[in-house]
Amino acid sequence: xxxxxxxxxxxxxxxxxxxAAKPRAxxxxxxxxxxxxxxxxxxxxxxxxxxxAFEDLGYYAVDNLPIELVPHFAELVVQSVEIKRAVLVVDxxxxxxxxxxxxxxxxLQRTLRTTVVFLEASTPVLMRRFSETRRPHPVDRNAQVGRxxxxxxxxxxxxxxxxxxxIDTSKFNVxxxxxxIQDRFTGSDTGQSLLISxxxxxxxxxxxxxxxxxxxxxxxxxxHFIPEFRPLTGQDPKVARYIRKFEQTGEFLDKVxxxxxxxxxxxIHEGKSYLTVAFGCTGGQHRSVMIAxxxxxxxxxSGYRVKVEHRDMPR
Numbered sequence: 001x002x003x004x005x006x007x008x009x010x011x012x013x014x015x016x017x018x019x020a021a022k023p024r025a026x027x028x029x030x031x032x033x034x035x036x037x038x039x040x041x042x043x044x045x046x047x048x049x050x051x052x053a054f055e056d057l058g059y060y061a062v063d064n065l066p067i068e069l070v071p072h073f074a075e076l077v078v079q080s081v082e083i084k085r086a087v088l089v090v091d092x093x094x095x096x097x098x099x100x101x102x103x104x105x106x107x108l109q110r111t112l113r114t115t116v117v118f119l120e121a122s123t124p125v126l127m128r129r130f131s132e133t134r135r136p137h138p139v140d141r142n143a144q145v146g147r148x149x150x151x152x153x154x155x156x157x158x159x160x161x162x163x164x165x166x167i168d169t170s171k172f173n174v175x176x177x178x179x180x181i182q183d184r185f186t187g188s189d190t191g192q193s194l195l196i197s198x199x200x201x202x203x204x205x206x207x208x209x210x211x212x213x214x215x216x217x218x219x220x221x222x223x224h225f226i227p228e229f230r231p232l233t234g235q236d237p238k239v240a241r242y243i244r245k246f247e248q249t250g251e252f253l254d255k256v257x258x259x260x261x262x263x264x265x266x267x268i269h270e271g272k273s274y275l276t277v278a279f280g281c282t283g284g285q286h287r288s289v290m291i292a293x294x295x296x297x298x299x300x301x302s303g304y305r306v307k308v309e310h311r312d313m314p315r
C-alpha cells in the first residue's frame with residue numbers, strides 16, 4: 001500500500017465509514033507485528049525529515065494528529081488489513097493538551113507495540129537553524145527565538161520523559177538522520193544505530209566542546225620536527241608510516257580500540273545515537289589526524305558507522 005503523509009486538519013476522522021475497519025469474525029486473530037511509532041521533538045530538530053524517513057520505510061504516516069484521536073488511530077492500525085506499521089507526529093502544536101499524552105500512551109501500550117521517538121538539539125543549533133531558514137518559531141512567532149525554544153522544551157517535557165528513543169540531532173545532517181532512522185527501525189545490525197565521529201584536533205586551538213571522549217596523543221613522537229614532514233598531514237602515507245613505526249603507537253591504538261569496542265554496545269543500549277571520540281595533538285595536523293583515521297578504520301571494520309573529521313588540519 002503506498003503511504004501518504006497527511007495533515008490532521010485534512011484527514012477524515014478514523015471512525016468515519018470510509019476508514020472504518022472491516023468487521024472480523026470472533027475466531028479471527030488480529031494480525032501480529034503491528035507497530036505504532038509516536039514521533040515528537042523540538043521545532044527545528046528534524047521531525048519532518050524523520051517522518052519522511054519512516055514513510056519511505058513503509059510506515060503509514062500522519063502529521064499533527066490531536067491526542068484525542070490517537071487511541072482511535074491505534075485501533076485502526078490494530079484492525080486494518082492493510083496498515084501494519086504507522087507513525088504519527090505529536091508535538092507542540094497540541095498545546096497544553098500534551099500533558100495528557102503519558103496517560104494516553106499507557107492505554108496504547110496495552111493493545112499495540114508502541115515506540116516513542118523524541119528529537120531534540122542544543123539551543124545554539126536550533127537558533128542557527130531558525131536563523132538560516134529565516135522562519136519564526138511556531139510556539140510564539142513574536143517572541144525571541146531563544147525564549148520560544150525554552151518554552152517549547154517545557155511544553156514537551158512530559159512527552160520526552162516517556163520517550164523510548166531520544167535522538168540529539170545537533171550533529172546530524174539530514175542524510176545522517178535519515179540513515180539513523182532506517183538503521184534503527186529496519187532491524188539492522190545494532191552497531192548501525194550509533195554514528196561515531198572520529199575527530200582530530202589541536203590543543204593549541206582548544207578542546208572541542210562536542211567531544212564525548214578525549215584522548216591526548218601528544219606523547220607520540222612529533223613529525224613536525226622533521227622538515228620534510230612539516231608541511232604534510234597525518235593523511236600522508238609517509239607521515240602515517242613514521243608515526244606507526246613506534247611501538248607505543250600500535251599499543252595505544254590496540255588499547256583504545258579495545259576500550260571503544262567495550263564501551264560502544266553499552267552506549268547503544270542506553271540509547272545514545274551519536275558519539276564523538278576526539279584525538280588531540282599540539283597543532284591537529286599530524287599525530288591526531290593519523291590516529292583518528294586509523295581508529296575510524298578499525299571501528300568500521302568491526303561493523304560500526306564512523307565518519308572522520310579533522311577540525312584543525314590545514315586544508
